[in-house]
Amino acid sequence: MWGLLVVQLIVIFIFLILGWAVRRKGGYFLISGFASRPKEEQETLIKNGYPQKIGGLLIITAIGMLILLPLLFTTFKYAIEIQYGFMIVVLMGGLIYLSKYEIPKKRKRSYFINISIFIVVIGGVLGxxxxxxxxxxxVTKEETFEITGMYGDEWGYKEISSIELMDNLPEVTVRTNGVGLPTLSKGHFKVTGYGSSLLFIQKDFSPYIYIEMKDKKIFINDKDPDQTRLWYHQLKEKKK
Structure with missing residues (x-):
């Protein structure tokens, strides 16, 4: 949680500094592509207030993210999604709106590019x-067991060193290559006392199965405790 907080604060700080530098100090070169434009275009854009409004957009985004930051300290499970969703919508929507301040001959092109980027980004995030x-x-098979879905794979029972049913999940500290959502963790994480582990975890749904193999550690459970126990007993039976 503290790692997420630090990342959020760094992002907010960067937006504030960039916004202040562009809007208040005339650091228009910080805007992508501005410095490479012809002098006449730069002067027209400055006269239209385009770069200044870009700076203002960055500041507004940072302030909004700062206002939403306390959600991290509540029980609300979708605080991260809300904050980054706000950032994407405000930034991308703002850039589309600010296309009206582009020079006339490039205005339509600016609208097209920004709307296209917005659609691609939102589509990618939703996907x-x-x-x-x-x-x-x-899924238990004759000689192997399989975990389906993203980050899943298939392993032989002979690879299993031990299987344990846990009432409490050890502390998960760092995500190294996976999906960490408010209700779900899938992929590779660092787990206190276990090191690098592969997680398939529905959060707050005890119990949890711990599978230790020669070169891998796996934690898995289901929202239904009875299903988790069934998986555990199936693995124990096959392991014999």
Whole structure:
């Protein structure tokens, strides 16, 4: 949680500094592509207030993210999604709106580019969220067991060193390559006392299965405690 807080504060600080430098100190070169434009275009844009408004947009985004920051300290599960969703919508929507201050001959092109980027970004985020929230199953076979879905794989029972059913999940400290959502963790994480581990976890749904293998550690559970226990007993039986 503290790591997320630090990242959020760094992003907010960067937006504030960039916004202040552009709006108050005339650091228009900080705007992508501005410095490479012809002098006449630069002067027209400054006269229209385009770069100054870009700076203002960055400041507004930072202030909005700062106002939403306390959500991290509440029980609200979607605080991160709300904050980054706000950032994307305000920034991309703001850039579309500010296209009206472009020089006339490039205005339509600016609208087209910014709207296209907005659609691609929102589509990508929604698509990633959809696949991230997709479930998984533990399937026991004759010689192997499989965990389906993103980050899943298939392993032989002979690779298993031990299997344990836990009432409490050890502290998960760092995500190294995975999906960390308010209700779900999938992928590779650092776990206190266990090191690098592969997680398939529905948060706050005890119990949890811990599978230790020669070169891998896996934590998995289901929202239904009875299903988790069934997986555990199936693995224990196959491991014999």
């Amino acid at each position: 990633l969220s959809y696949f991230s929230y997709q479930g998984y199953e533990l």
